[in-house]
Amino acid sequence: MALRNADVAELIERLGDLYELDGAVVYRVLAYRRAARRIAEATEPVERLSVEGRLTDLPDVGATIAAKVEELRTTGTLASLERLQAKYPPGLVDVMRLPGVGAKTARRLFDLAGISSVEELREAAESGRIRELPRLSERTEQKLLAAIAAGAEPREREVLLDRAVERAAGLLAHLRAHPACVAADEAGSLRRRRETVGDLDLIAASDEPAALLAAFAELGRADDADVTAQGDSKATIVGHDGIQVDLRVVPPAAYGNLLQHFTGSKEHNVALREVAAARGLRVSEWGVEEVESGEVFRSEDEAAVYERLGYAWIPPELRENRGELEAARDGRLPRLVEVADLRGDLHAHSTASDGKATVAQMAAAARERGYGYLAITDHSAGVGMGIGLDAGQIREHAANIREHAAGLADEGFALLAGVEVDILADATLDLPDDVLAGLDWVVASVHGARGQTREQITARLVAAARHPHVDVIGHPTGRMLGRRDAYDVDLEAVIAACAEHGTFLEINSNPNRLDLKPTHARMALDAGVRLLINTDAHRTTTLRLIEYGVAQARRAWATADDILNTRTWAELSGLRKPGRPPGPRLVG
């Protein structure tokens, strides 16, 4: 049975949790968590790394953890995990995960009151038994009950990126309008453009932090939010929707330091500060202090902070401690793809299937964005629910698109007659070859029969990648963030097939999808597969969501050259499989 990176990472993570409950020194626990993260992010299967004895090539994975993965691979179990799981009930880890509760508190609840699950904790708190315990009060009891109640509600703990961006923009507008506010910006995972955001981190510069923090808290209360912390430089509100927003404030002179500090990630900052500490520098949100002299460097400008530490400015999307610090030190940072580099969109729908705008409206919106081409790729019938088009309808639709295209070609715009053809359960495509051969652009995607086995799903995607008329695989993993997981697929096999047959892979900009995720996108690029960034737009306004796909590509270290639709249609078309039609003949 295949050993998946995500599963191995989860087990190593759990082992870390249990060691923490067991009272291990924090650095040991930290080591397990770091290793788990490296394994989850590895761009090669750890099973292969284990077989070839290369596990310790991964940073933060040493001989001990490599041996544990080896044990897992050869025996299917982990003796140390079994031992600890026998010692601590599984529910105790859930108790440890409650906000405000950590390993120490969870362990004390277990040792002193025999509490081994969230449910038992709730019962004990309700019957007033928690306040009897040393160092725990009635107030704590109430907070625990509130935390349990919040956790029991089926609300999203992670917010999708587009929603986080909008929410932050609203709050920032309020903050910037405040007289005590000199500057305010987004920070944290939001600024790094992670696909989901756990809580919103905002930062501000002010000479009167108390006034600004009070205004922020007031803003929260007006919106029915709880103010869960409010100090001299920081406040936290938790909205009725469960979204937590942190605001940190420093004097304007240290705003660049704060921006650096609070953009993170934690791993990036820890690595940066470790290197700095070895050079006698202490880095915090208040400045860079030379410990020996006591001299403190502050700047309003984030780039100056990086420069003081010996680095080029690092794009926030790269700040995950995946080699960006070394690259910034040595001047090897890539020039990442930008929204302005994109010249067209090759996955969009119209009213012919489930889109909300006509072909003409979609084409006009693409031209307004300054694009040189747009592919109309309506669904084939296999998508179901009467949405898609059969072979005859597709031919008719293509003829209709080409009528529009003829006029636009005179103005140098390529409107492509395409399709998003379903990859059916039996691994065939939903339209005959002769129909596909006659279309300018073919996206092939899986929509139905998502519950098939890994072997079946992989076989479908590999067959589509091999197909001579398929240009690109659309949303390759089929995930819908917060709603459903990716289908079970051996993406490495799909990537290998794409590399061999010259099929492209799509980064889908829809904030619900955003597949490929960065590790997979990087895996594809390393295998020599070219990527496209498409919106899969169903209306004119969603063409702008390209920014989220670009952010996702940037997180994979992608340059403009790595992304096919930074090229003109003529250039791009020449890079397709042999025999694919050239599309409309442009004039001028």
Add this chain to the structure above:
DNA sequence: GCCGTTTTCGGCCCGACTGTTTTCAGTCG
């Protein structure tokens, strides 16, 4: 448990806030 431009042993980022306390531990990011 991991790691090495001081090191194969002895370090391991840094600060804010809360709660129950009179100086700090626990949690969080």
